[in-house]
Amino acid sequence: MHSNTTRGFAVVLILLGAAWLSVGSFSDYLTGNRKMFAETPACDDASWCASIRDLFIIDAHSDTLLHRDPSQATDFGHVDLARLIQGGVDVQVFAMASVAPKIVEDDDKTTADDSAVCGSWDDGDRLGIFFPLKEPFHPETWLSPMGRVDRLINRFDQAVGKQASDGSTLVRIGTKADLDALMTERNSRDEISVGALLAIEGAYWASEDRGELTRQLDKLEAAGVRMIGLTHRSSNQLAGSNEDCWDRHGLTDLGFFAVAEIWKRNMVLDLAHASSATIADVAQLSSEGKGGPVIVSHTGVKSACKHDRNLSDEDLRNVVRSDGVVSLGFWTTVNCIKGAVTAQQARLAIARSFAVAYQILSTPEFAAEMGPGYETSSHIALGSDFDGATLVPADASAIPWYLEGIAKVEADGQRVFDRASIENVAGKNLLRLLLGAMKNR
Numbered sequence: 001m002h003s004n005t006t007r008g009f010a011v012v013l014i015l016l017g018a019a020w021l022s023v024g025s026f027s028d029y030l031t032g033n034r035k036m037f038a039e040t041p042a043c044d045d046a047s048w049c050a051s052i053r054d055l056f057i058i059d060a061h062s063d064t065l066l067h068r069d070p071s072q073a074t075d076f077g078h079v080d081l082a083r084l085i086q087g088g089v090d091v092q093v094f095a096m097a098s099v100a101p102k103i104v105e106d107d108d109k110t111t112a113d114d115s116a117v118c119g120s121w122d123d124g125d126r127l128g129i130f131f132p133l134k135e136p137f138h139p140e141t142w143l144s145p146m147g148r149v150d151r152l153i154n155r156f157d158q159a160v161g162k163q164a165s166d167g168s169t170l171v172r173i174g175t176k177a178d179l180d181a182l183m184t185e186r187n188s189r190d191e192i193s194v195g196a197l198l199a200i201e202g203a204y205w206a207s208e209d210r211g212e213l214t215r216q217l218d219k220l221e222a223a224g225v226r227m228i229g230l231t232h233r234s235s236n237q238l239a240g241s242n243e244d245c246w247d248r249h250g251l252t253d254l255g256f257f258a259v260a261e262i263w264k265r266n267m268v269l270d271l272a273h274a275s276s277a278t279i280a281d282v283a284q285l286s287s288e289g290k291g292g293p294v295i296v297s298h299t300g301v302k303s304a305c306k307h308d309r310n311l312s313d314e315d316l317r318n319v320v321r322s323d324g325v326v327s328l329g330f331w332t333t334v335n336c337i338k339g340a341v342t343a344q345q346a347r348l349a350i351a352r353s354f355a356v357a358y359q360i361l362s363t364p365e366f367a368a369e370m371g372p373g374y375e376t377s378s379h380i381a382l383g384s385d386f387d388g389a390t391l392v393p394a395d396a397s398a399i400p401w402y403l404e405g406i407a408k409v410e411a412d413g414q415r416v417f418d419r420a421s422i423e424n425v426a427g428k429n430l431l432r433l434l435l436g437a438m439k440n441r
């Protein structure tokens with residue numbers, strides 16, 4: 001062991017101790033092993049859940065790369081190749097976060113109106129503790145957000161294309177041809193490939209120098225990144241975050257430049273974590289005919305659960321005005337799941353967020369604004385946030401169980417989502433978005 005490594009170890013040990021002393025429940029976050037129920041809850045109707053596995057299913061957000069190689073089977077956390085196959089998932093989006101502020105109690109300093117927490121750089125970068133602990137042999141990740149992205153890309157590269165002992169494989173999705181190949185294989189064989197798509201969660205590495213920012217985006221495009229979110233839980237040089245303690249501004253000049261560059265590269269712009277002002281700026285670009293593909297990869301809905309992290313009614317409408325897709329999450333915080341609840345109650349809270357989003361987006365006024373051909377269910381999708389700093393009822397193998405909950409949810413005594421809507425929500429919408437955004441090959 002050479003001396004750099006030894007020094008590295010010493011630093012890690014010190015940080016390890018400091019981390020445990022200062023951040024309490026951080027160990028949950030570090031391990032990412034948080035499920036409400038140890039056993040995957042059983043479907044009410046097993047044959048319905050079996051039939052739903054045949055749909056093309058896409059989940060828009062997981063943080064698994066932060067923790068481990070998703071091609072390796074494990075009983076830890078929420079996502080791995082084996083459990084994606086069990087859940088009938090065809091494509092999983094793997095996000096790469098590189099900065100995450102410590103979330104603090106919101107006392108006097110916030111600009112916020114509703115929730116009790118906010119994020120600020122001033123309170124420390126949690127991933128600045130996480131990476132030294134998780135990546136002791138990769139000091140390039142300790143202080144550099146782009147170093148962290150590079151490391152996660154490397155892990156992704158290791159994960160894709162490797163065949164597991166049962167012949168299953170995680171395959172890279174970077175082009176329309178990749179998606180076509182996946183669909184063809186899926187129809188001819190017994191679903192043993194799962195597509196994997198790379199995404200960025202928060203562009204804190206973005207250079208203020210436009211030439212350099214262009215080169216950064218070129219590099220990420222070449223590495224296979226197909227979805228980019230500008231912010232995480234604090235505002236930055238590009239855009240405002242919806243949880244920032246101080247300033248939830250819209251797109252900056254550099255942000256407008258970055259968005260145009262992202263769309264130029266046939267990538268999807270992710271507005272998860274973005275401030276209302278940022279979402280409105282993007283809708284404005286769309287109305288001027290300067291828009292591009294838009295997603296909110298993992299979120300909740302304020303009208304179902306009041307939280308700054310969630311979309312307001314106007315945010316929801318602005319995403320749809322941008323022809324975007326809203327992917328709703330499964331985790332407790334954004335669905336206001338609190339205390340001891342049953343699996344059924346937890347699932348109902350999640351399904352209710354889907355129903356409330358549907359209702360907000362299907363009022364006669366909004367349908368009239370969107371014009372003929374508008375279909376509400378074409379704008380709602382799945383965005384689990386598996387393996388994030390999240391507590392979810394069940395892991396990726398339970399996707400059919402989650403979908404059954406969404407299919408059964410009622411408003412005014414009637415089911416909100418019919419079979420065609422469920423197909424849209426399960427994957428058709430995200431498939432359309434990705435096919436529309438990506439290059440042929």
Ligand SMILES: [Zn+2]
Pocket residue numbers: 201272273298388
């Ligand atoms: Zn997130």
